[in-house]
Amino acid sequence: MARSSPTLENLVTRVAARLMPADVASHRDAFYQVLQLLYEYFGVEGCYLRYHDHDLAAAVLVAEWPPQAHGAEPDTPGVLHFRDADPAIAESEYSKEPRVIREPAESITSIPLLWGEVTTGTLGLVAPGDRVWTDDELDSLRLIAALLAQVQARIRAEGDLRYAAYHDSLTGLASRRALLEHLDARLGRGNPGPVGVLFLDLDRLKALNDFLGHRAADTYLCRIGERLMQVNRPVDLVSRLGGDEFVVVLAGPATVADAVERAEEIQRVVGESVSLGGQLVGRGVSVGIALGEPGEISPVELIGRADQAMMVVKVQGGNSVGVFTDDMTQEGERRTLIELNLRTSIDDDHLVLEYQPEVDLRSGAILGVEALVRWNHPVLGTLQPAEFIDVAESTNLAGELGTWVISTACARLAAWKERIPGLDLTMGINVSPVQLVAAGFDESVASVLRRYGLRGAEVCLEITENVVVGDLRRTRATLSRLERLGVRIAIDDFGTGYSSLGHLKSLPVDTLKIDKGFVQNLHRSEGDRVIVNSIAGLANSFGLDLVAEGIEVEGAVPYLLELGCRRGQGFLLGRPKPPGEIEESVARGYVDLPWTTGRGRVFGVSRRTS
Known part of the structure; x- marks a missing residue:
């Protein structure tokens, strides 16, 4: 028997109350709560939420209710490729309207999650027999799917920002923020030390940039980033500060000899030629080294010391390794x-x-x-x-x-x-x-x-x-x-x-x-x-x-x-x-804009009315 509209409105309100505060840390719990609400309200056999990965051409299971018992074989895989899936999944890839797949013992109702013109996922309800859905019920499910799509978009945007905060946008290496947070943890009082930092600056990158252009220079920086990841250990942190500057933090306690050995290996690998635009180009690298004891120096000070050592190398001609000493006090x-x-x-x-x-x-x-x-x-x-x-x-x-x-x-x-x-x-x-x-x-x-x-x-x-x-x-x-x-x-x-x-x-x-x-x-x-x-x-x-x-x-x-x-x-x-x-x-x-297209007007907008 169909529920009354006010009760359906209450259901949508309860769903919205659980989804609105959802963030990266809490969204999965919120999804399970929503599916449980739908399961209990509509009396279905099960509910599921899948997100569509269009690059992978697959529907990825995010949550289901009732949840599978621990250790039990899942009814369906977590990742279902559209080309191999049953009709309920395969036809949902680009679906814009609710669909009901009727089978002998059950029916599967598929509600698309839409973000603009893109189908970003599917809300599914599995009901016993040949369940008939009222227009009010389907409208309510559309609203709930829209709320789920909004949360999905927010979480993805938040994930993009989190990734951008901790990764360099060009090379994918650790960002300045990730570097500082890593060093802050390593330099906490009581941690093992010394902590070794290598500050790298590529020599004469501007000439390469002027000669081959920005795109080629960016490609070169990406290649250098890949080489730095190869020559250093997975437990070391490799970051790009920006431009042609990189910082490596050695894992575990380090000695000056350890740091110099690593810096010389980096010099050798970075100095190998790279093919760009049909030409072989290579650049040297100036490396500054500084060691700091946990509890006695801040991340910024330790990086600054390595930077000072690198600048001394630059002044002396570059493409060499220098170690910070106490007489490098000009900046201080x-x-x-x-x-x-x-x-x-x-x-x-x-x-x-x-x-x-x-x-x-x-x-x-x-x-x-x-x-x-x-x-x-x-x-x-x-x-x-x-x-x-x-x-x-x-x-x-x-x-x-x-x-x-x-x-x-x-x-x-x-x-x-x-x-x-x-x-x-x-x-x-x-x-x-x-x-x-x-x-x-x-x-x-x-x-x-x-x-x-x-x-x-x-x-x-x-x-x-x-x-x-x-x-x-x-x-x-x-x-x-x-x-x-x-x-x-x-x-x-x-x-x-x-x-x-x-x-x-x-x-x-x-x-x-x-x-x-x-x-x-x-x-x-x-x-x-x-x-x-x-x-x-x-x-x-x-x-x-x-x-x-x-x-x-x-x-x-x-x-x-x-x-x-x-x-x-x-x-x-x-x-x-x-x-x-x-x-x-x-x-x-x-102010006069370079792209002004007529007196007092830009892109058809009057200054008086903008």
């Missing part, structure tokens, strides 16, 4: 000088802000600017944030520096509003992890807004992903208070550090800013396009704005627009400039 002295001068520079007007526009990629309309701090050091010259922000955090100056940046940026926005009637602009301001979790941070922001007569929505605080996955409880509390002020929140450099879906759902975030590393090669990197597509899907799923950073070539723009990303930053759109130089563009309200 530079850091000390920065530490000594930073506090006074905050008070002595040596710090300045430059502003980079964020624009509508269709029209060039300026939607906001990002405030970027610079330090005019009297001895070292102009320093970028990467050279002193970590020093500020390690010396408890991050709060003082951050307060100066927020106050100065808001004062600038207030001054522009006074001189430019009707100005509608968002000021983006970077916030450090230390600053965000400091007591009274939201009160400090509120005070600055009142002082300069700004609305909260005119300010967007940009936080990095390590803030999201760090002190989540305090971060959530602070961001909630900022949300009540109307302040917007953006996750900066998104995709490099991997934020889980659970974190995104629980935090009042407005915007994802795609890391420039994925954008700069978007026009020629299928891997980067896959990642950006996943990020765009996440932003759309959670109703977040999307901004692409690092737009430096025009070829990336069509891909971004196709994915629905209409906001961007980068040198192609506008470099960071002092306030006096950028004010004219701010007053005009737009």
Whole structure:
């Protein structure tokens, strides 16, 4: 006897409640719960969920109810190739509508999981005899299949981001994040040591790049990555930092002799010629070695020492091996000088802000600017944030520096509003992890807004992903208070550090800013396009704005627009400039885009209406 519609509605609601919080860690349990609900509600003999692997041309079993007893022979294999499967499976490969396969003793109802135009899986119900399904029941099963397809898409996107966070997009080697996490574990107090690190830099890669082109250089880097995996042991960590730099962490305690022997073997293997474009090319490699005792050095310091040793080799002509010694202290002295001068520079007007526009990629309309701090050091010259922000955090100056940046940026926005009637602009301001979790941070922001007569929505605080996955409880509390002020929140450099879906759902975030590393090669990197597509899907799923950073070539723009990303930053759109130089563009309200196709119009979009 068919159930009433309200009961079916209740079933769909219960299914949705179990699927909405599902993530990588919990989705299989959620699937089993959903199948159990369907099994009990419809009184069928069994339910199953299969995902379609179209590359493999197979349906892969994800969950079934009742579950098979431990050790029992499965009724059907976990992987069923469509060409060999029975009709219930084979005909589901591209099916778009529910189908009922009737057999003498049972009937199998197959409900497709659809994501756009693609059939991504099948929800199956096995019923005794010739069960007849009502239209209401089939409609409810369609809704449940749609929910399962959404979870499937989210999990795949999350998996893409997780893989991107821990693997280099070009070579597939371990990423910088994976390297740092590995070293952090190895260098924990009480672990066996010394820990040996080899820093590799290919010699004269730029000449090869200029001569044969980017594609050939990328192919060469991939070949080098393969050789590094072959010459090192599976228990060693091989990572690519970017460009032509690689790092190898030797497994187990290492001696200088061990490290030198490995480095020389790497030199020999890497130095062998590679065939590119019908030509044999080869490059030497400079290797720096550093050893560190667990509990006595940080990952960044150990890598830095190996890097210093490599640079000494480079200066001496390259293609050799060098070992870090205590007299390699130039960088240490530079850091000390920065530490000594930073506090006074905050008070002595040596710090300045430059502003980079964020624009509508269709029209060039300026939607906001990002405030970027610079330090005019009297001895070292102009320093970028990467050279002193970590020093500020390690010396408890991050709060003082951050307060100066927020106050100065808001004062600038207030001054522009006074001189430019009707100005509608968002000021983006970077916030450090230390600053965000400091007591009274939201009160400090509120005070600055009142002082300069700004609305909260005119300010967007940009936080990095390590803030999201760090002190989540305090971060959530602070961001909630900022949300009540109307302040917007953006996750900066998104995709490099991997934020889980659970974190995104629980935090009042407005915007994802795609890391420039994925954008700069978007026009020629299928891997980067896959990642950006996943990020765009996440932003759309959670109703977040999307901004692409690092737009430096025009070829990336069509891909971004196709994915629905209409906001961007980068040198192609506008470099960071002092306030006096950028004010004219701010007053005009737009920047001229290289792809403008008519007066005031881009891709058919008017600046006035964008």
